[in-house]
Amino acid sequence: MKPRIVAIDDEVEFVDILKNYFAPRGYEIDVAIRGAKGIEIVREKKPDVVLMDLKMPGIDGDEVLNLLKSMEPSPKVIFISAYDDGGKTKARLLRMGAYAYFDKPIASLRELEEAINKAANGSRTGA
């Protein structure tokens, strides 16, 4: 079974790409363009992987990561962001338990897909 994904990003166009790519491949993907709504969906759908932007209005990456980590079962979190402060934030988030960090724009959807699958499988094997 393909992993369940929830994508949270305020950029409609980006979310649209994710849907266009993952839905036809049989992934169950839900999207949210607001942080709070996204959390709600995560609680409800209990996805394997959460894809999220780091900088969104009303959302703090660190807080959300901690929140998601505290969930049971906790989804794997992959950050996709254009935020660039020389890798500092990326390193911190990875240290805090984020599964992966992708720079926006995404260089390859295939790579993202692979990462999602690895994350989901990892979580399953881990579980």
Add this chain to the structure above:
Amino acid sequence: MAIYFSLLCYSMVWWLICYSAMYLSATPLRALSWARTGFIGVFFIPIFAYQFIINFLGVKYSNKILLLGFYTLSIPAIILSRTKYIYNDIVLHSWGYYPTAGRYYLVFLVMYGLLLSYVVWKVVEAAGKDALSDRMRQQLRYLCLAFGIGTLGIVDYLAKYPAIKVYPFGYVCAFLFISLIAYTIVRHQLMDIEVIIKKTLVFAGLLASVLAILVLPTLLFQEYLFRDASVGGRILGLTMGGIIIIFTMRKIEDFLINVTDKYLFQKRYDYKELLKTFTAEVLTVLHLDNLVNLTVDKLVDIVRISSCAVLLRDDEKEQFGIVASHGIKDKEITLFKLHDIVKFLEHTHGYVLMKDLKEKKIYIPPSVQEVIENLNAELVIPMLLHEKMIGMLSLGKKKSDEDYTQDDLDILLPLARTLAIAISNAELFEELGKAQAEAAQREKMAVIGTLSAGINHEICNPLGIARGQCEAFLLNVKDGLYKDKSQQELIQKAEEIMAKVIKETDRATAITKKLSSFAKPAKGEAELVDINKEMDEVFGLVGYELKLEKIEFDKQVSSSLSRILVDRKQFQEVLFNLMRNAGQAIGEKGKITVSAKEEKGRVIIDVQDTGSGIPQEKIKELFNPFFTTKEPGKGTGLGLFIVRQVVEKNGGKIYLKRTKVGEGTTFTIEFPAHLQKKEEKRSYETTDSRDRR
């Protein structure tokens, strides 16, 4: 104009002399002959008066055919004047001989009447115009009076009809006419013949004094003291007179010059006025162009000189060039620093006074002679600043034809030094302005550098999305996910993707355009600017940065707001800096509200943040050049000092409206609303208020 006036005078003199001879004639025949000769003068009086006035008023349209007609008429008039057709006969009245009108006399009466009334009408019409200088108005007032009285001279024509019994007092009118015009010339500079009048008056006075001095002692000696030794007494008297003349001549001349100056002309010029004008009006001007032009204007006006020029040093080209001038031949003169006159002034710190040089028979090199001629100069003074000659002041001859005196030099030399200081100030001020503009541009580029994160996102994101859409589509096709779709459906899908790609590339293009437009230096030209549009433009640049910091942005601008007349780029810079400052004051989380409204013809823009606020003790320093609350090394932006300079240069003002530590700050900028739009707007407002009711 002077020619027509002199012709008018000649024709009057002709008439008056002939008529005087007529009155004095012993026989009627001779009297008639004089009267007929005098008619030639009479004939030309109205024609010349007409031409004089047309010329004075500068009337473009003058009836040439009419004039030609009158001049042609002069030939039969001169021929007929000897016959009975004009002056029929002569009659002996109680006051003397006077001719009677002949058959064709009426023609000339009509002509006289027509021309003179036309002239009076023209003068009255011109006097009624608004666009007249005070002097011209004064001149016209007197001309009205003069020609009014002159027209009364028609009585002379009428008196020639035996039926009309009137004393021909025309000569009185003529006398008053000439006197009034002469007075206008002298008192109100009707014609620029001051010098001639003055010299004539002085000369006449001198002649009278010399005669009096010669005659009085001679008479005294001859008639009373040495009545017997008639020749000896005369010689003694003449000798005495001669000696007195030798010793008093110069003093009398000076006295006469003084008297004519005092009563007929402004006394040379008022030193006090010169000083007052320069200290109060000229030397305080900070705009270089205005300063030098005002200097020339005021010097010409107050010292009453025919020409004047200010030459300034151009350090780069190592030469002096004219920056302001009046009445000089060659405005393009440049003097290299090795030019004789420059070297002379620079080394001596003295001055060149042509009269002095000529009197002392000092050799003037041809190069200097040429410059002096081109400048129309009589006096050239160096403008010295800390012993460096930054320019030259060239003054032409005085209109009064007087020489420059030591008194003049005593005031003009220090004036030139003071002027040098003022000019140097103005130059520094101009450089400061340039330096500020350059600093603004440099800062702007630096800020653009620090904006890179946001800009990068704004450009890369759309490109990334375009790429992602294409990639997803291609991979889907490759992976056979669209196998079950028909050709039609596939094309539709592709079309959707392409539309999205186009939209995204457009977005990327727009932001690069915004950025490059913002990076360009300001043109310094005012244009009508739509505030709402510029706010969006600027938000496009700072927006992402603000978003990164979780700063909300709110814009409250009424769509019917007036436009303002400013340099668009500079206005953007101002908004950009205020918005960015606001964002930096907030740090993380907060809100920036930019609002614009219109009040009493002014557009008021508030930039409000919910940031840290400005501590009381820092408020005073806000607009200081080096004030910043930011850590060193952080993109500091333009600083409020330069922001204020830019706002003021565009006719606006900026001030701190409100600030409280921990609550936030509001800065306000105000610009005059552009009026035309405002009127349109008013109608909107009325409809608005009606709607609200």
